[in-house]
Amino acid sequence: MSTIITSPAPEGFRVRMPVVDPETAVARARAHISLAETISQTFSMAWRALKKMRRNPEQFFDVTLQPLLFTAMFAYIFGGAISHIGGEAGVRSYLPLLIPGIVAQTVLTTCMATGVQLREDMEKGVFDRFKALPIARIAPLAGPMIADLVRYIIAAGLTFLTGVIIGYRPGGGALGVLGAMALAIFTGWALAWIFTFIGTIARNARSVQGISMLILFPLTFLSNAFVPVNSLPAALADFVRINPVSHLVSASRDLANLGVISGEVGWTVLAGLVVIVIFAPLSVYSYKRHL
Amino acid sequence: MTSISVTAHGLVKTFGELRAVDGIDLEVRQGEIFGVLGPNGAGKTTMLRMLATLLPIDSGEARVFGVDVAREPHRVRQLVGVTGQYASVDEELTATENLWLFGRLQGMRSADARSTAADLLAQFGLEDAANMTIAKFSGGMRRRLDLAASLITRPPLIFLDEPTTGLDPRTRGQMWDTIRGLVADGCTIMLTTQYLDEADQLADRIAVIDHGRKVAEGTPDELKTSVGNSTLQLELAAGADQDLAVQVVWRVVGREPVLTPESGRLNVPLEVADGAADVLIGLRQAGVTIASVSVTKPTLDEVFLALTGHDTGEADQTDETSSDELVEAR
Numbered sequence: 001m002s003t004i005i006t007s008p009a010p011e012g013f014r015v016r017m018p019v020v021d022p023e024t025a026v027a028r029a030r031a032h033i034s035l036a037e038t039i040s041q042t043f044s045m046a047w048r049a050l051k052k053m054r055r056n057p058e059q060f061f062d063v064t065l066q067p068l069l070f071t072a073m074f075a076y077i078f079g080g081a082i083s084h085i086g087g088e089a090g091v092r093s094y095l096p097l098l099i100p101g102i103v104a105q106t107v108l109t110t111c112m113a114t115g116v117q118l119r120e121d122m123e124k125g126v127f128d129r130f131k132a133l134p135i136a137r138i139a140p141l142a143g144p145m146i147a148d149l150v151r152y153i154i155a156a157g158l159t160f161l162t163g164v165i166i167g168y169r170p171g172g173g174a175l176g177v178l179g180a181m182a183l184a185i186f187t188g189w190a191l192a193w194i195f196t197f198i199g200t201i202a203r204n205a206r207s208v209q210g211i212s213m214l215i216l217f218p219l220t221f222l223s224n225a226f227v228p229v230n231s232l233p234a235a236l237a238d239f240v241r242i243n244p245v246s247h248l249v250s251a252s253r254d255l256a257n258l259g260v261i262s263g264e265v266g267w268t269v270l271a272g273l274v275v276i277v278i279f280a281p282l283s284v285y286s287y288k289r290h291l
Numbered sequence: 292m293t294s295i296s297v298t299a300h301g302l303v304k305t306f307g308e309l310r311a312v313d314g315i316d317l318e319v320r321q322g323e324i325f326g327v328l329g330p331n332g333a334g335k336t337t338m339l340r341m342l343a344t345l346l347p348i349d350s351g352e353a354r355v356f357g358v359d360v361a362r363e364p365h366r367v368r369q370l371v372g373v374t375g376q377y378a379s380v381d382e383e384l385t386a387t388e389n390l391w392l393f394g395r396l397q398g399m400r401s402a403d404a405r406s407t408a409a410d411l412l413a414q415f416g417l418e419d420a421a422n423m424t425i426a427k428f429s430g431g432m433r434r435r436l437d438l439a440a441s442l443i444t445r446p447p448l449i450f451l452d453e454p455t456t457g458l459d460p461r462t463r464g465q466m467w468d469t470i471r472g473l474v475a476d477g478c479t480i481m482l483t484t485q486y487l488d489e490a491d492q493l494a495d496r497i498a499v500i501d502h503g504r505k506v507a508e509g510t511p512d513e514l515k516t517s518v519g520n521s522t523l524q525l526e527l528a529a530g531a532d533q534d535l536a537v538q539v540v541w542r543v544v545g546r547e548p549v550l551t552p553e554s555g556r557l558n559v560p561l562e563v564a565d566g567a568a569d570v571l572i573g574l575r576q577a578g579v580t581i582a583s584v585s586v587t588k589p590t591l592d593e594v595f596l597a598l599t600g601h602d603t604g605e606a607d608q609t610d611e612t613s614s615d616e617l618v619e620a621r
Contacts, residue, residue, distance in 0.1 A: 012468025013415045013435065015442055017407075019477040022296070022321065022356045022370070022447040029358065029369040037398065044395045052383045055424075129379040129440065131345050134368035135396050289347075 045143020101225030115195030326494030372441030519560025
């Protein structure tokens with residue numbers, strides 16, 4: 001070590017901006033963050049997440065491929081069996097039941113990616129800086145979730161589009177479909193707080209994935225997304241009836257197929273709000289504590 | 292109150308069984324560079340992270356410019372800049388985007404954040420790399436950007452966690468000069484390091500940390516005289532009388548040599564390197580034969596040995612330079 005320092009010291013870099021005087025800085029330092037600042041910081045974090053999405057287009061594989069594959073697959077595999085008609089006509093008669101179900105499923109799967117990506121992100125050095133900056137603790141969590149709206153829109157939009165290509169004709173018209181999409185996107189965003197919370201408590205990204213799967217499977221498959229409730233045994237049917245995903249699927253069907261805003265919409269929105277009210281504060285609390 | 296930047300009393304952080312920081316008291320004066328010196332795992336980074344609000348304080352009290360760190364972390368965050376051990380910038384964004392984002396997050400308007408980013412990049416010699424993503428940056432460029440990111444609001448106190456670990460000598464010298472420049476502008480700096488020469492070159496005062504405790508504090512000169520300004524390393528020939536050699540050293544330099552774990556090795560602390568000749572002459576006259584000789588500046592290991600009675604415990608990993616010197620000496 002001592003041998004290294006013999007050469008003349010290289011010149012460093014000079015910063016020309018004046019240092020803030022400590023007394024002024026202390027006097028200026030505020031104890032709380034205003035709502036406007038929180039929102040602005042959240043949008044800055046959303047901007048960061050969007051930049052990263054644009055540079056990693058492979059992040060869009062799940063939201064583009066899954067709607068295309070699952071819609072076609074489920075339609076042709078289950079369609080004939082469920083409608084008892086068989087053939088092309090059977091598939092077509094299953095589509096109004098199936099498409100809103102697939103929308104719910106793809107949006108939920110997208111939620112899971114929110115938690116996994118947050119966890120991966122949190123392990124990077126830049127999160128140290130986010131923690132050290134005087135910013136709202138919710139901004140680094142909510143920012144990426146706002147950016148993820150893009151993914152929900154793609155997922156929901158592509159599913160409906162695939163449906164239409166293979167013969168789905170939504171009776172609710174364009175407005176009904178848009179309504180169903182909006183509801184699915186809201187629900188996805190709300191449920192994503194559960195996965196964000198898991199992202200803040202899990203040991204690593206892999207375990208976020210594991211835990212999320214355990215939550216995701218019963219939520220999507222123990223719902224009326226793919227099969228009518230009355231075809232299920234009583235105990236299972238009871239769970240299916242209280243599952244918020246079932247309400248989302250029913251509400252979407254009413255919107256997309258009939259153009260009707262039914263009571264199911266209310267239940268779905270309520271369930272979404274309950275999830276946000278519980279899991280947003282939990283996530284922020286856990287983010288503050290654990291990292 | 293105004294002349295003190297950071298105070299800490301009885302700071303404690305435990306991770307399960309491990310008391311990573313075990314009751315540390317500190318006082319950092321305004322306008323100084325305060326060095327926290329210690330080996331890996333001594334608790335330096337943990338302590339710095341507590342002071343910077345990145346880790347909750349388990350027990351004890353810390354204040355930054357009089358503001359309580361545990362009670363008002365949000366206010367403390369407005370007073371300090373933190374540059375971490377691992378680049379705390381976003382790999383996937385460009386240099387400009389990083390600085391713009393940090394400026395925006397701290398309440399700057401978009402145009403102001405943009406011009407501040409451009410200024411800082413120019414002042415840190417990074418304007419050519421302004422639109423490159425950080426993934427393509429060299430280690431030195433990352434550190435510079437990282438430091439620039441901590442200066443956006445020109446906070447009066449900067450925490451630097453091992454600012455030069457892993458940098459080449461030239462880049463390290465450049466970083467040292469930059470840090471001195473910040474202090475000349477009126478900034479207070481608290482930095483951690485595992486290199487004695489870094490603390491020596493930069494710090495006005497140094498606290499030596501080991502196993503979460505402060506084992507010494509003082510100016511670099513005070514610390515070095517506690518171990519001598521340089522060290523004579525002697526390897527005695529097989530069969531040579533070690534006790535006699537110890538006596539000779541005691542008589543010539545008036546200090547006890549430190550016996551290294553390897554048998555037959557003596558480390559003699561010296562006020563001045565010239566003293567080495569006197570020791571060698573004394574040994575020749577006493578008839579003690581020597582296998583090898585080298586004179587080195589004190590390493591962190593030796594400061595540790597002198598202060599704590601044990602070595603850093605991972606000399607091979609943390610202080611490569613000391614083993615380099617041994618190789619050179621042979």
